[in-house]
Amino acid sequence: MSDALNTLKSHLEASLADKVESAVIELGELTIEVGSQYLVEVATFLRDDATAGFEQLIDVCGVDYLTYGQSEWDTGGSGFSRGVKREFSFDGSDDTSEKIEFDGKRFAVVTHLLSIKNNHRIRIKSYCDDNEFPIMDSLEDVWNVANWFEREAFDLFGIMFNNHPDLRRILTDYGFIGHPFRKDFPLIGHVDMRYDEEQKRVIYEPVSIENRTLVPRVIREARASKSNSIAGEGDE
Amino acid sequence: MPEIKNFTLNFGPAHPAAHGVLRLILEMDGEVIQRADPHIGLLHRGTEKLAESKPYNQSIGYMDRLDYVSMMCNEHGYVLALEKMLGIEAPVRAQYIRTMFDEITRILNHLLWIGAHGLDVGAMTMFLYAFREREDLMDVYEAVSGARLHATYYRPGGVYRDLPDTMPLHEKSKWYSDADISRLNKNRGGSVLDFIEDFTQRFPKYVDEYETLLTDNRIWKQRLVDIGIVSPERALQLGLTGAMLRGSGIEWDLRKKQPYAMYDKLDFDIPVGTNGDSYDRYLVRMEEMRQSNRIIKQCVDWLRVNPGPVMHEDHKITQPKREDMKGDMESLIHHFKLATEGYCLPEGEAYQAIEHPKGEFGCYIVSDGANKPYRLKVRAPGFAHMSAMDELTKGHMLADVVTIIGTMDIVFGEVDR
DSSP states (O other): HHHHHHHHHHHHHHHTTTTTEEEEEEEEEEEEEOOOGHHHHHHHHHOOOOOTTTEEEEEEEEETTTTTTTOSSOOOTTOOOOOOOOSSSTTSOOOSSOOOOOOOOOOEEEEOOOOOOOOTEEEEEEEOOOSSEEEEEOOOTTTHHHHHHHHHHHHHHEEEETTSSSOOOOOOOTTSOOOOTTTTTOOTTTTEEEEETTEEEEEEEOOOOOOOOOOOOBBOGGGGOOTTTTTTTTOO | OOOOOEEEEHHHHHOGGGGTTTTTEEEEEEEEEEEEEEETTTTTHHHHHHHHHGGGGGHHHHHHTSTTSSSHHHHHHHHHHHHHHHHHOHHHHHHHHHHHHHHHHHHHHHHHHHHHHHHHTTOOOHHHHHHHHHHHHHHHHHHHOOOOOOEEEEEEEEEOOOSSSSSSOOOOOOSOOOOHHHTTTTTTSSOHHHHHHHHHHHHHHHHHHHHHHHOOOOHHHHTTSSOOOOOOOHHHHHTTTTTHHHHHOOOOOOHHHSSSSTTTSOOOOOOOOOOOOOOHHHHHHHHHHHHHHHHHHHHHHHHHHHOOBBSOOOOOTOOOOOHHHHOOOOHHHHHHHHTTTTTOOEEEEEEEEEETTEEEEEEEEEEESSSOOOOEEEEEHHHHHHHOOOOOOOTSSSHHHHHHHHHHOHHHHHOOO
């Protein structure tokens, strides 16, 4: 299996040399990174090329890298240090928190493809150039199934898709405000909904519950080695 | 000439044939559908976002609630993705147990599907028959996990516990007489494996019963044949997987082509349709039930003669035994760390797909090295199938919409997530 993937990888590197930024095989999965301007071109090639032959699009999803690699609970080097709470909150629910500083590209669109003919998979990763107004080209023309997956990414992450035939919200409520899967959107949301007896209708109010973290995010540095690492090493 | 124009019909979300909470906006020309616009999301719970706020193991239970008629298969997809990233593998016995329960789940799913599909199209009896068998299988679920539906039985590194030696018995109550009790307990004298084996011997006859009722039934054929035809090329374009793809004649089954668990050691066949219509998909799923039965039988035979551990022994990831915790400091620490913090996954990303009863179910996990997923994306087969709704229903009559929803085997827990 990995031989076939290596062949595919070198084939792609040869034929898409200037468009593919990187191609990596990890955990038996091939990931290529493609600049957003080349996405449709690369996708069409992957579908039509005989060696690639990806007839089917399995999944498209957005990823928000705003808080990537940040833990809520830092400990110093020795095993006995106390946890330190960060001064910002992860979901922006805490008013006193500072705005999370972020440079680099925030939103990525990750596409998974499957070739039934050749029995292999590939993952395409493409970052949106603009963090404020993320745009990506739509793959709907290449694989029709992308339609709904892209609507979902738009709904949940606010990523816009060029040339999408029908870019409406899909999973959230009619009239919903915001993009709930962004990392700065609080888990508890912004509004509560209830039926009001006096007004005889459903009304929205600011949330009445508080956000709380039961288990903090922890990143254990000791496991930088990827090969066969196991959780929790070096913290006893 | 009177002016004739299309009118718009609202189907659902509380329609009994909408399989939950589907709202369909149908643009009709007389009784013929011009356009179907499914509005989904009425059951959206934000599973993926919730998972981001919890240690990995706490999300296993959420997986049950995605496709709530094939619980353990969902868990399997998630757990396999975790195992891939942790670089561990479950013991062989655990993998056989998983394989067996995946197939039990497949039968559970297909039984509910045939029951609901039959009911939608007008075959009342099917629903009652299907639930009779589901009852037995849900008892098996209960025996191993304590829950009839939301099992939370799989764990990264194995399964929660080994198969119990006894099958729980029915007890006398004011609703059951002695005669009822002895009838209900007839097959339950032995272990869980005995009960499952007994089921596998009975089950082919039940499938024959269903087929007698439906396969050559004139009304059933009138409602299903040539409804919702998908050509193989379109099936690929529309992202159809599982029985929807096989019904169109493409021989593709992850259990054979990209085997996981113990499927490469077991003997079974993949049924494939020819016309790609609802009737072919019906036949494919019926045959899948028989094949699942075959697989369960092989697993039972193996599990009988091969005792062994069912959980990985690295207690940085899996819970130590409770009795060890009483005396062993190390085990107590492991338990404390797992309960309060969980385990961290190495930085990276992985996608793991399994052959779910409905199609390809996959979990894509992005980890930044923390004890919670940075991003978890669940690829639900029903979502892609639902998006093909417009193309499948175009040009059909209103009554065929119900058939097409039925043949797609839609469950909103996974479509809306």
